[in-house]
Amino acid sequence: MQEFVEFTLGGITDGLIYAAIGLSLVLGWRGTRVLNFAQGGMAMFTSYIALIVVDAGGSYWLGFVVALASGLLLGAVVERVVVRPTAGKPPFNNLIVTIGLLILIEGVAGIIYGSKNRSFPAAYSIVGAKVGNFALGPGSSPSAIFTAASVLAVALLLAALFRFTPVGLRMRASAFSGTVAQLMGVRVGRMTTLGWALAGLIGALAGMLVTPQTFLYPNSMDSIFVLGFTAAVIGGLDSPVGAIVGGLLLGVLLNYVTGYVGSNLPELAGLAILVLVLMFRPTGLFTSTATRQV
Amino acid sequence: MTLARHVGIAIIATVVLLALSSKLDSFRQYQLAQVAATVIAVAGLTVLIGISGQISIGHGAFMFIGGYATALIVMHLKWPLAAAILASGLVAGVAGAIMGVAAARLRGPYLAGATLMLAVALPAVAFQWQGVFGGDQGLDFTVSTPGFLGASFQLTEWDAWVCCLSAVIVLVLLANALRSRVGRNWRAVRDNDTAAALAGLNVAKLRVRAFIVSAACAGISGSLLAVTMLNVTPGAFTLALSIQLLTAVVLGGVGSLAGAIWGGIILVLVPPFLTNFANSHGFSAGSASVPIVGYGLVLIVVMLVFPAGIQGGIRRLLGLAGPTAAGQVNALGRRWQLARNPAGRGAAAENPGGRAEAGYQIAASEAAANDGVTEEGTP
Secondary structure, three states, X not given: OHXXXXXXXXXXXXXXXXXXXXXXXXXXXXXXXOOOOOHHHHHHXXXXXXXXXXXXXXXXXXXXXXXXXXXXXXXXXXXXXXXXXXXXXXXXXXXXXXXXXXXXXXXHHHHHHOOOOEOOOOOOOOOOOEEOOEEOXXXXXXXXXXXXXXXXXXXXXXXXXXXXXXXXXXXXHHHHOHHHHHHOOOXXXXXXXXXXXXXXXXXXXXXXXXXXXXXXXXOOOHHHHHHHHHHHHHOOOOOXXXXXXXXXXXXXXXXXXXXXXXXXXXXXXXXXXXXHHHHHOOOOOOOOOOOOOO | OHHHHHHHHHHHHHHHXXXXXXXXXXXXXXXXXXXXXXXXXXXHHHHHHHHOOOOOOXXXXXXXXXXXXXXXXXXXXXXXXXXXXXXXHHHHHHHHHXXXXXXXXXXHHHXXXXXXXHHHHOOHHHHHOHHHHOHHHOEEOXXXXXXXXXXXOOHHHHHHHXXXXXXXXXXHHHHHHHHOHHHHHHHHHHHOHHHHHHOOOOHHHHHHHHHHHHHHHHHHHHHHHHHHHOEEOHHHOOHHHHHHHHHHHHHHOOOOHHHHHXXXXXXXXXXXXXXXXXXXXXXXXXXXXXXXXXXXHHHHHHHHHOOOHHHHHXXXXXXXXXXXXXXXXXXXXXXXXXXXXXXXXXHHHHOOOOOHHHHHHHHHHHHHHHHOOOOOOOO
């Protein structure tokens, strides 16, 4: 029973991190129909930037803000410089370009920072809470609560942005139909860039939240990224709510797998889940478009 | 006729390579073996991507399977080397069949993500069952040169022979497959799967078969690399390896077996050069990452600037009937036509010949048109 509670709470925390990555993928995908395979690599890079700030004597929170700001900037730059030129070309081209970007960023991080694991500060304690003698595990620590709160806060802010602001309306219009939005006077290109910038910011947040557990090295976000991708696909790749629910489902399931079956196999279990979802419910659980070819 | 030509070229290539390997020092023999082994994986991947129209960014996983299969077979069953290599290819092919069944239903980014996940996930198997796979240390094994070559025969030269011969055999088989019914069927499925299904082809079966062939090539390649290094570790089969293979395919020219040879050569010979260059210019700490940056730049620049790759460039330089060069331009033209006027898609379908890359782009642009939110509204 104690284990079960521990795994469930841990799963919720992990799941919200996958959800954050999934959310960033959904944001990029909705605007451009490009899946950013470099999202995890970008988050790894912004985490290094935060670590530099902290190591140079800045506070954790300064590093946090700098990481998020650089994520925002990196997302915009990536969209303008390497993704925009592939617009109108076959999907194969933009896929290869974002994979190239992933390995480029990982290589640059390896050159600048070396490839050894670095420990990374957490915002709050990672010691789990106890109710009497009943330990709730790391999933109940202040750090985990901060993770959950910040991901949910970002998701709510994003929902508010899309629903209640003129910019959000323009972004939705551009994603729905670029041509029509353009005819109505929306600067579609800018909306796309903004979408990628926000995706970069959310990815950077995910990096800050997960890196204290994984350590920081050039490949540190690889497995988080593929699980975030799975979360987004479970949710339909088109739906922000779907990404969050998908992330939570995946996180809890994987914590049961790693807890009860084998601690080294989360990605393999995630792959099995991904394949099953794509086979039996290819539209995902929460997609708004009626059909899609997967 | 085609078969005779391929076999003829293969015999000449084998003789030249064997003669060459005896002239090289042992480090160059080792590199020759590595080039040959890599070419096999790259050729398999280019068949999958360029001919059958599926993507895999996790082919390192099948090399992992082939490498570990060889190590386990040699250590525990003590089979002869040729049997071990073949069996490793078969094991990887079975794994490819499993992945292929899932892949047959997936397109573009979904398939890319699933295969990426395979590459990230599989090395963990070595840690989960340390007793069998040796964990982080991996497995060490030994192979010896056959007795009839004499005791003084170098192991590196023997490795070079084995790898070159394997590469030649695999390339001949692939080249023939591409010229045969199955190759034509793959192209048909790639260019327009609906039309292929209407013409009576079993699309899913063809896709799975391409995955099996491609995974088996990767397995043989992984097996040969394990034999040249005499060990396998999970660290040798990283995501970077999978992306290297993709880089070689893209750089050589997607869908061209000759391009796969160029890609394989560059992939093995250039990175050590880059690393040495970085070391000698004071970058020693991160020098191992310099080639990684190179792969990233190559993937981005090739895709943005010259998507036909090296083989496309060679064809254009030589002014060869240039199915590639001409096809490239035509495909571009058609794509623009398609983009502006979806009704023009019929024109593309009328001209289904063309080259691998050209065909790929047609297929891809049709896929793009299909993936769009609305058929007519695709900008």
